[in-house]
Amino acid sequence: MTVKQGRPGYNREDILRIAVQEFNAHGYEATSMGDLAKVLGLSKSAIYHHISSKEDLLKSATDKALTLLDSVVAECEESEASAIERLHILVRGTTAALCAEAQYVTLLIRLRGNSEVELAALARRREFTNYLVSLVAEAQGEGALRSEVDSAVAGRLLFGMINSLVEWYVPGGRLDSDQVANIVEVMVFKGLQL
Template identity: 60%
Template sequence: MRRGRASETGVGRGRPGYAREDVLLAAVDAFNAAGYEATSMGALAVRLGVTKSALYHHVSSKEELLREALDRALSALGGVIDDVRSLEGSDMERLRLLVRGTTLALCAEAPYVTLLLRLRGNSEVERSAMDRRREYTRIVAGLVAGAQADGDLRADVDPATVGRLLFGMVNSLVEWYRPDGELSAEELAALTGKMAFGGLVPRS
C-alpha cells in the first residue's frame, strides 16, 4: 500500500500516516473481505496501524467511507453511460461502446465496483447506490430496445433481461479479473464485446 506524507494524509498528524486514497482503499478492501456491517472503525484503525482517535480526526464514520467508495464506482460507470448517450450514432453503436467502456471502468475501479455489487441495501447510502445501479440498467435496456427497433438486434428477447445479462457479464469480472493477468483491460474489453454481440458459434 502506498504511503503518503503526513501533511497529505489525513491520518496520523505529526507522524507518518496514510493518504486519503490509502485510507479509502483499505476500507474498501476490508468491506469486501469481511462485509460492511462487520467492519468497525476500530478494525480499520488496526488495519492501517493508527489509533482509532487519529482515524476519527479525519473520517467521521465508516459510512462516510462507504459513501465515498460507492460514489467512485458509480461515477466511473455513470461517466461511461453519460458519454455514450451524448454520442451521435445508432443505439447499437452506443451499446457496443457502453459494453466496452463499462468493462474498462470496472477494470480500473475493480475494488470499488466489487463493493457496489455486494451491497445488501441495509442503509440509506446502500439503497441510494442500488437505485442508481438500477437506473443504469434501465438505460441499457432502452438502448437494447432502440437497437431492436432498428433491426440491429433480434427482437424476440426482452430488453430489460438483455440489459441485466450484459451488465451481469461485465460485472462478473470482479470475481476473477486481475490487473497482472494474461489479458490487459483493453484486450478484455474487446473480448467482452465479441462475446456479447458475436457469441461463440462461428458464422456459416
C-alpha cells in the first residue's frame, strides 16, 4: 500500500494490528473509527484510504486468525497419520498459532455474534471445534484415548485450555512457544497426576 506523505507511515497491516489491540482493550463495539484515528494519529479520512469500514478491519482480523487455524487443520489432514497423532499435531499447531498471533485470536475468541461478519467467523470457528471433536472421537475409536470421556466436551475443554493462553502468554517472555506446547501436550494427553 502507498503511504501518505507527512503522515505516520502506516500501511493496512499496521492499522489492522493496532485496531485489533484497541478492540481487545476496549471492546469492538465500544471502539469507534474516531478512537482509532486518535490512537493512530491520523485523520479518519486517512484511515479510510486504507480500509473501507470498522467491519472491514474485524473481517480481516478474524480471517487472519481463522486462516491460521485452517492451516493447522490442513497440516493434520496432509499427515495421513493416526487420529491420535493428528490430534498431537493439532494441539501443538494450535498452541503455536495462539502464541504467535495472540491478539488476533483473542479478538476471534471474544466474538459475540452481533453482526453478519461475527456470525460468519463464529461459524468457521465452530467448524474448527467440530474437527477437533471428531479427531478426539476417532482417536477414542482407535483405542488410543479414554472412551469414557465425552468427545464433544473433551474437545471443547481442550480448545478452551489452549485459547486461555492468550490471557497470559507473552511472546519473548520466560517460555517460548515450543515449551508451552510441551506443557499443553503433557496436560492434555497424560494429565497432571503421577
